[in-house]
Amino acid sequence: MEVKVLEGVFDANRKKAEENRELFRRHGLLAINLMASPGAGKTSLIERTVALLKDRVRVGVIEGDIASxxxxxxxxxxxxxxxxxNTGGACHLDAAMIHxxxxxxxxxxxxLLIIENVGNLVCPAEFDLGESLKVTILSVAExxxxxxxxPLIFTQTDALVLNKIDLLGMSDFDLDVLRRTVLTMNPDVAIFELSCRTGQGLESWAGWLEGMVRRVKSRP
Ligand SMILES: Nc1nc2c(ncn2[C@@H]2O[C@H](COP(=O)(O)OP(=O)(O)OP(=O)(O)O)[C@@H](O)[C@H]2O)c(=O)[nH]1
Ligand SMILES: [Mg+2]
Structure with a gap:
């Protein structure tokens, strides 16, 4: 019985996500589902990205949080x-909320529409929002x-942003191990190493994103 209820939830979400996807397609809009643990740097990355791109790309944002x-x-x-x-307790956004x-x-x-999902590496991975791309942030401190x-979130993601590289010397984080692990699970993932604090690596990320926006816009 419980399984059927869950299947119904996922099925309803899939349908709504397709409606969102069609809406994005009709408007030639690139929609990003930005996911990460609490505090990994989702809002910081949005602020940095907007500051870099806003003269060249028209950006809108949906902010998802349990409260505030x-x-x-x-x-x-x-x-x-x-x-x-505000999800009022739910640990993820779903397609109906986005709709x-x-x-x-x-x-x-x-x-470009950037959707900041609720801080969590588990639940957001289960819910398609109709996005064009999934982007996951992992920070050095984690x-x-x-x-x-x-594994699910890292296997599905189109891009992985490794944030807080300014903290590399202060932790035992091993970049080579991270890269090897992620590429084994997800060989096509685009990886960006950056710091929202110092700005290092941000141009490369913003350039990639702008390229994706142009690609979606030029689709017939
Ligand atoms: N050292 C360092 N701190 C960072 C960096 N990026 C973000 N921070 C800090 O990390 C903290 C959390 O950043 P946020 O951008 O709020 O993280 P978030 O993922 O949006 O957090 P939630 O929305 O609460 O899940 C803030 O104090 C930021 O200033 C970075 O590259 N380096
Ligand atoms: Mg945030």
Whole structure:
């Protein structure tokens, strides 16, 4: 019985996600589902990315949190459209929440939509939002063993951002082990090593993202 209930939940989510995907396709919009543990640097990466791209790419953001508008306020200060979703306890965003939030964004004016998921390496991986790309952040402070412990999110992700590389000398984080582990699980993943604190590596990430936006826009 429990299994059937869960299947129903995933099935309903899949249908809504397809509706979102079609909406993004119709508007020529690249939608990113940004996932990571609490504190890995999702909001910091959004702020840095917006600052780098906002003169060239029209960006909108959906902020997902269990509670508060802290992150939405930080991003709003950059002068772009932002919608806050408070899940009220749920540990992830789902496609229906995104569908509702999209009513409050000027979709025809946007080229890139960044969705900050709830901080968690487990539940967000289970729910398709209709996104064009999944991007996962791992920060140096969390340790290089996380892909082995939370394989689904690292196996599915299109890009992995390794954040907080400014802390490399202060921890036992092994970049080679991390790269080898992730590439064994997910050989096509794009890996970016950067620091939202110092700015190192951000140009390369932003350039890749802008290329993805242009690619989606040029699709017939
Ligand atoms: N040293 C260092 N600190 C960073 C870096 N990026 C972010 N931080 C800090 O890490 C903390 C958490 O960053 P956030 O961007 O709020 O992380 P988040 O993933 O959005 O967190 P939640 O939304 O709570 O899940 C903040 O104090 C940031 O200033 C980095 O590259 N290096
Ligand atoms: Mg955040």
């Amino acid at each position: 508008t802290v992150d939405a306020e930080k991003v709003k200060a950059h002068g772009i459209p932002v919608v806050q979703i 509702q939030a999209l009513d409050h964004l000027p979709l025809p004016e946007l080229e 340790g290089h063993d996380k892909p082995l412990k939370y």
